[in-house]
Amino acid sequence: MTTPRDTPASRRVRANGDGTVYQRKDSRWEAAGYVLAPGNTRKRVRVYGTTRKEALAKLTEKIATSNRGVPVPSAQGSLAAYLTYWLQNVAVHHLRENTHTRYATCIRLHLIPGLGAKKLARLTARDVRTFLDHLRITCQCCTQERDIDRRSCCTIGQCCDKRLSPLTVTYVHSVLKSALEHAVREDDLPRNIARNVKTPSPRPRRFQPFTASEARQFLQAASGDRLHALYELALRTGLRKGELLGLHWEDLDLDAGTANIHRSLQRTRTGGLTTLHTKTRASERRIALPTECVHSLKNHRERQQEERRAVGARWSDSGLVFTTPTGGPLDPANLTRRFGRLLRRAGLRRIRFHDLRHSTATLLLEQGIDLVVIKELLGHAHIGVTAGVYAHVRLRLQRQAIDTLGDALGTGDDDPDDPPAAVVVR
Template identity: 35%
Template sequence: MTGTVFKRCSCPPAVDAAGRRKNCPKRHGSWFFAHDVRDPSGRRRQVRRGGYDSAADARAALQASLAVTGQGVRVQDQRRVTVAGYLESWLERKKDAGRFRPSTALHTQGHLRDYWIPLLGHYRLADLTVDDVDRALASLRRQGTRSKRLSPSSVRRIHATLRSALNDAVRRRVIPYNPAALAELEPTRRPKVRPWEPEELGAFLDASAGHRLGVLFEVLAMTGLRRGEVVGLRWGDVDLDKRVLWVRQSVVQVGYESVVGQPKTASGEDRRVDLDASTAGSLIAHRLQQDAERAAFGAAYEEHDLVFAREDGSYLKPEVVSRTFQALVADAGLRRVRLHDLRHGQASIMLAAGVDMTVVSKRLGHSGIRITSDTYTHLLEGVGRQAAEAAAALVPRGSGAHRSG
């Protein structure tokens, strides 16, 4: 398969002795290339591109196009599909296949609607370059949204959406490479968490003990469950005799709706979380209170087998849980932290108690131990010193072991 390069300008056409059109020798106009290719139906089509500054640039583009079409990239997609069109179709395919958690689908749709389609949607997919993506990312970093600037970590999440969509385009052989995968991103550092100290946590648990959701916050603090996991916890997933629970579902808030789905990570599904005796006792007392509520509502009670529910048995809204937590923190006069910091606090306490990092990672349901290490390494200063002393104590030494050098 071959092609040709040629020049187009406003000068009258000139031909050589054989009647073939000659390229204009003047330094104006632009260079084009063209070549034939057969589409998947077997029909011959012509691929033509222009706007190159030199014949060398046009030849390089010709060779790239020949390589692309030789790899089976669909010509009709290459010629017509815009970035906006592909992103929208990709999102619909993912939704139809059920490969998105509801909250992920909502965030992905927002990334496409608010950022990528306005910035890149008008480009033809086949013409999108790394420079185009770099300029769009620079625009995100400069402008963000009307209400606030985007943090580097937010830009990375938004970028990940585009990279995933274009990976799909490469897999389908619509484009030869993923320009988003080669874009430059600002380096980010995982922020250091600063959960409550044990004294602060104890003060909060004492202050909230009389609240209807007090046991919910105790379970969060003493197990490290995520908010959606504790809201979705069912009595069928709790064994109070063995003092253990299993995380099998999670509730996320999508708009005003509470949607039941899988836990956040695959490693978080069906994970076993052991309970201490005090937390198990609190759950027993909570169950008795819930039985009284069920009896009071009678036939109007919604039975979902939930450990933590509204008075009528219906699902709690995750955002309501967070707002209730903040109100209780303010009433107790404690240092303000996020609800999610109760999860960090559980990790902090376990690491301070000398629990192995691998055990902590599994208990929290992290997708990998690296996340646990990156998040909590700064909490290990005292633990490391204790470990060094404990290891040294196991090594027998002679009486002269402490002589100075």
Template identity: 35%
Template structure:
């Protein structure tokens, strides 16, 4: 530290004319209880670090001494050491979130920035590191995708924000890092034209969904599969794969036609575990249609038969979709099966998660309200639902356009092939006779 720092008093009073804050120059500061105490600590990075709102001078001095001691002790702290210290101290992180942070640190942030002293970290060094991550490699593609770069930067900003709160940095240097803007890929429908282009060129959309006919063809082709019910529920009710494998019979009320999502199955530390859903909004209850209820009842009959066949080797977990011995089913199994069954059905390719997208698109096409679709999917915001599912089935879009034109025609404002004048709301005076006007003159 270039200086030990100082404490001072200031208030929020303003000048009568200019309304400018008086701050440290208010004449009332000598009064007891007027204003509050602040401290200023030089950082060597430009503007000093200031904190305030203390009731007494002693409180401000104690806070200054504590921050000064912590800063001096951390003068040799590297970015990598702070990252490890921060991640170790975050004991309340979800397992998947911790795994993502660990991956960002090990693969990108520690190799690029870990050896830099935290006190010397600035925007220019961070920008250079991200430019290097985005640079094309030997194969012509960058090591990290544009979406991946934004996720890495978000992780870095979170970690450095904690350093600012701890008084180790005056401001977050990652805030000014510039990255290539990205857009969320919106689902598009496998129309006949897109299918022909894919068959001709092999190029496929990033996110694509089947039409109602294609979805029906897929479900018909896998009707005899032991996990048919899982794909049926995902395709019609939009469950995530971990939610489907985490579903228990106790979560189903087939009499009332309700399905409750209260947990999911994930891989953690190399083993399958059950854990809470992705977010608070993911805890939800979904209405079931009569067809899905019958599919689930048939699946329960099939599972009971498997249980009788397995006898002592069956492990009762209470889950709806399991392995042949009753143990937890990995979500990855559904993903792999989806690829195989998709190819066998001779349909344009989609991912397992695209069945969830398709469920939302088909629900909107069937006339479901956007809020109903949001609740079905477990989104936290209707904005996310609207932003993701702006695409609709082509025939629905054409029908909406035709319905709009029909509404206008019915109102009489637009008649094909003619143009009608709008009648005035008040009576017009009769036209004068020219002959009468001449006689009057």
């Protein structure tokens, strides 16, 4: 008579509903069990692992998800059904709300109309490549029937040929890769076929930051503005718009001249103006404030106290540094409009508010500041991001260095500053 201890691990009896685990002939471990499927049905799923513990953990996770009432997507279903499931049950827990909204728009406008009818299990790299190629050359007014109500452009036979930018096509591809990657992790697909499709790298978005003279002109024009401290802080430190608007007085130490950046003010579809965490974990940082910013912030605090006394009980105590005249948070869109009006008054060319951040980095690079210091100031996750975004500046600095070397090498043969021929430069 055998006891449970004598029974091999691969043949031990598990309780009803826990599934089965056994070792295959190829030495891998396979676990199988029944889970909830779309349509309130039950489906037998199989997962694999290099060890019994790994396979069992995967199956246990699927059964636990099923017990919470979340159906497991079927690889036999359409890509449209899977993308809908992924958005509602997976991506919603891992993405910021605005990012999730952009993903949903991308799936609704492009992925479902173009690939949604395909079976998830039968989707091929050729399907994805054909879809992306078609997306690049298709007029979006015609595809999405945008002009039906206005009876213009495409509806009257005069196609405007409004195509997606290469950057948007790359974004659509990245959303599809993210969705299929989850299907691979859940063993619904053997591999992520979207990763096998290579798309040309889009050209980096061009930006025209302020020159040093334009930056001085901008600060001079902003000196009399109610939000002068905000504009100065943006140009001298490179903070993002959301980081500036989400700054609280408790985040500042004006005596020590430092600021803790760990919040961002964003407008979301469901919550309106909402304070969120910064863009990435690397964006949470402590920066040194320039002396000019400390002075302007102190003046701004005094002005805010005067506004608070003026409105009395109508003041909304949000604790924010930059507020409306009644203490409420500033809307990012309103700040953009104020910034545009300021540029027009100053007689400066039109740039985006985010280009103030690019101006900060560009001017620092041109002053010879190390790339690592700029990366920490801007809050980039990796130094490669900083180096990639400002490659054009580094190229210009290389040109200046080469020209300087050319001036040195172009001196006469009898120059007394020439080093001896025997000197080895290392």
